[in-house]
Amino acid sequence: MAVFERLTRLKSTSRFLRYTTSLCPAHPCTATARIQQRRVHGGGSETPSAAPPRRPFSQVTPADLDFFTRLLPGRTITDPDVLESSNVDWLKSVKGSSEVLLRPKTTEEVSQILRYCNEWNLAVSPQGGNTGLVGGSVPVFDEIILSTALMNQVLTFDSISGILTCQAGCVLENLSQYLEERDFIMPLDLGAKGSCHIGGNVSTNAGGLRLLRYGSLRGTVLGLEVVLADGRVLDCLSTLRKDNTGYDLKQLFIGSEGTLGVVTAVSILCPRKPKSVNVAFLGCSSFENLLETFQICRGMLGEILSAFEFLDASCMSLLEEHLKLTNPITESPFYIVIETAGSTPAHDEEKLHNFLDTVMASALVIDGTVATEETKIKALWSMRERVTEALRHDGYTYKYDVSLPVEKIYDLVTDMRKRLGYRAKSVVGYGHVGDGNLHLNITSPMKDPALLAAIEPYVYEWTSGCQGSVSAEHGLGLKKRNYIYYSKSPEAVTLMGDIKAMLDPKGILNPYKTLPDSVR
């Protein structure tokens, strides 16, 4: 039995609490999941994420440029220096060769662009903040880049219902700031909030850090305005919470990564700004203890729990090494970030402290610190939010974003570590415990085909063997499109293809993305 000893419980003037117990030895997780091998479409010896051949779209001509320049004077960009950053994704792993970047300001302009492109068979790559991680937001070849960057206006905000309506290019952090000034918040928060656009968030059905509390965008998005491939504007920009008048068409565009239409405006239900927010950063000696802490946390914090996130010790090493962040607690095999958001500070703090007393008394948590002040909260959150950035400094990164039964999520990391051994530089696990969503990331000094062959399709077979999803929240984009069959039946994928063919018969919208190469 682990020896429990509380060493300190300090309360500083900054309301930064620190809890410490003696550090238990780590219990390395030895469980290896049973892998159910399954033959799937798209498997085999091909490299499924490689770009397919260019489809026979037209190439941009001087006459096309003339049309765009007249439609968008000063906002039709052909300068290669400006185009460079729009042609490459954030991870710098997918690079297109588009020669035109269009920056519409209005839905009508988007409609005219698409009508023209559809007529002349020109492919289009819609782009928001270009923060995606699956190569979904950049051209693969010479597709015209349609940026939402200048569609950045809030259209309406109803302070009684909390419903915000805005253009697709609003940056998530700007929306959060706009709402906070009005005592509301966005139901969505992500590490990329400073750059990502709400239209991109909706198009990828981004999950993020608050999904545990506020649910997915499939629930909080009330309406969408979408421009279809042929330029028709689909006005589903409802602000109703209840509307059962037939098919919920907006759901087709949420998570379809710009392959069915370009989202131009969004209405979204926003929660009230909580009056009290606390963040606890805790250390655990094993993933089993972390899961038990999660169970207790749900029971004891209940309605005020807004996030339960984790990172492992390898993530912490990368944060320290590459970003020079300082671990605020004793070194531990696992770290948890818990956020509470409620309306009565004293009540919330009491609940949180009762919870912390319980998990520390049972030695489930070996060390921890709590923040209630904004800058300290931000500092604690950055330990979780900046792991992706730290990984980018570590080398070439292989990224996996899987949904699994929560009790299995770390088995995949330990199994992969064992499988890859010294061949990988880092094998790390972090993610959204509350959502059963693991981010398994593996790095190597350089892109290494032999290492990749050891990871894939094994990681997808492992996931599908647990009835998991090969893309929990990042989408399929270019990189994961051919792995869709690990998580969806052939019938479902065929139906997706039928819907694509109906809405975009020429296939001009974000080609080579989401749908596997076997379905066009």
Ligand SMILES: O=C(O)CC[C@@H](O)C(=O)O
């Ligand atoms: O980089 C990743 O793998 C995850 C990014 C993001 O979804 C997160 O939760 O931090």
Ligand SMILES: [Zn+2]
């Ligand atoms: Zn995530």
